[in-house]
Amino acid sequence: MGDLEDEKKLEHGQQLDDGTKRPITTPDEEEKREPIASTAVVEDAPIAPLTATQSATEPVYITGVKLWTVLAAVTLIAFLMLLDTSIIATAIPQITNDFHSLPDVGWYGSAYLLTSSALQPLTGKIYTRFSTKWAFIAFFSVFELGSVLCGAANSSKMLIVGRAVAGMGTSGVQNGAMTILSASAPMHKRPMLLGIMMAVCQLGIVCGPLVGGALTQYASWRWCFYINLPIGAVAILVLLIITIPDDKNKKAPRTPSELLKILSTLDLTGFAIFAGFAVMFLLALEWGGQLYAWNSATIIGLFCGAGITFILFAIWEYRVGDEAMIPYSMIKRRIIVCSAIYIALVFGGQFVQSYYMPIYFQAIKGASPSLSGVYVLPSILSAIIMAIPSGVLVGKFGYYLPWAMACSVLFSIGSGLLTTLTPHSKTVEWVMYQVIAGFGRGCGLQIPIVAMQNDLPPQQQALGMALIGFAQTFGGAVFLVVAQLIFSHGLKSEIPKYAPEVNPQSIIDAGATKFRQFITPSQLPAVLEGYDKAIIHVFYLGTAITALSFFVSLGMGWKKIAQKKKKPVAPEA
Structure with missing residues (x-):
């Protein structure tokens, strides 16, 4: 890589290209900047590596x-x-x-x-x-x-x-x-x-x-x-x-040799090790408490195997260096790590709400599956309405951190309000609570990606987005499993409090809507109270992780993204 000044220029959207050496022609600072030093090259790769005769030019969009x-x-x-x-x-x-x-x-x-x-x-x-x-x-x-x-x-x-x-x-x-x-x-x-x-x-x-x-x-x-x-x-x-x-x-x-040379740079060994970790960890979460008990040899073995494999993966990636699937130079950047954790928390909160609000509508309110999809529209539409202007304003003023913080604050407030829902909550309540949470999500859905792109040079941005995408999927999967555990435990503990004559396991086995067929009309109000409390426990989880995202967002840095450059004014004749 070139010196720090060259990396900053790369971060602001410039890229190196073939051709003779030419001076930088950024309009606002054309007279102040010097041509990029001849040592500025893109990281070694078999894709058109740059030489000392190449220079930075404005990318063509x-x-x-x-x-x-x-x-x-x-x-x-x-x-x-x-x-x-x-x-x-x-x-x-x-x-x-x-x-x-x-x-x-x-x-x-x-x-x-x-x-x-x-x-x-x-x-x-x-x-x-x-x-x-x-x-x-x-x-x-x-x-x-x-x-x-x-x-x-x-x-x-x-x-x-x-x-x-x-x-x-x-x-x-x-x-x-x-x-x-x-x-x-x-x-x-x-x-x-x-x-x-x-x-x-x-x-x-x-x-x-x-x-x-x-x-x-x-x-x-x-x-x-x-x-x-x-x-x-x-x-x-x-x-x-x-x-x-x-x-x-x-x-x-x-040629086949060129293809093999490129494949050799993909860190397939690191991928194989990481795949082993991901499969064992997710299987442990998927099977734990379902097919096998949490203290069974199978689940304990999967968790131990995942932990050992992850340690091996970390050692391997550190050894490989910048050619690794997830380069160590990227992981040690605070903004990148915080962006990945932030999106895992935000999407975990979104998945919890997206999966359990329909259960609330179907189980507690008695709505059909299709109608429950309509009832969650306030959350989705408000996120869409807010995402567009927030993106425009980030591009206009250049600062993304306030929007990440606003996302955490509004989303956690909306999630917290959802914990107040009861079987008798009015329509205006669950609509407005979803709208608040949706506005929060709309503020911050794209922010981790913007922060990552602003912090990494162009040649590493695909790697950064892969890390962000994995954090999003992995975080959502993990928090959904945790939510399911909380929900199942909540049903087993809360239903006996309100309806002691009803077997909670029969309610769980019946599903979100058919449990009504196995209880008497006189038992229904008490069962709904217990069911509601179990869902509220899940919303506590959503509130906690979205609130935690606020503190993580602080590590994303108060940095300004590259702004639109003004066109140079032609000198008067």
């Missing part, structure tokens, strides 16, 4: 209709990713009827999550070494292949394999979408673009149960997977005809 078209394409694909995670929920009962596979239900989600989480850190290396556009298309094509396998499945095992393949594809989709937007627009425009993408794609969570229920009821559950094919094809066609700016410096391998 896409604008106008092309930029908004790219935004629409990647947002549509990101929407499909979240739609796929929730659309299967309402189809699972019919799937288990067709395949007689009730014991496999856990694997329909676990197979997807395991492959996605294990592969995510490696995707950063892939986007660094290969064409951004073609790598993104490749990952999405793998997801589409998984969708085909799921839709055509003739057995439960085939469906599980399809979910695993789809998870492999999704591992690089979100990272790729953010990488494409970052390469397509200057720093001051990215907060708005990322805010729009992340806010709109959240609709997938809400639309999933609605669309899945309709397709399962009026067509077939297989269309819950086939629906990804025509929609995804449109988005891919758009990307095929548009050139992504950062691909001009990435040369595709022309």
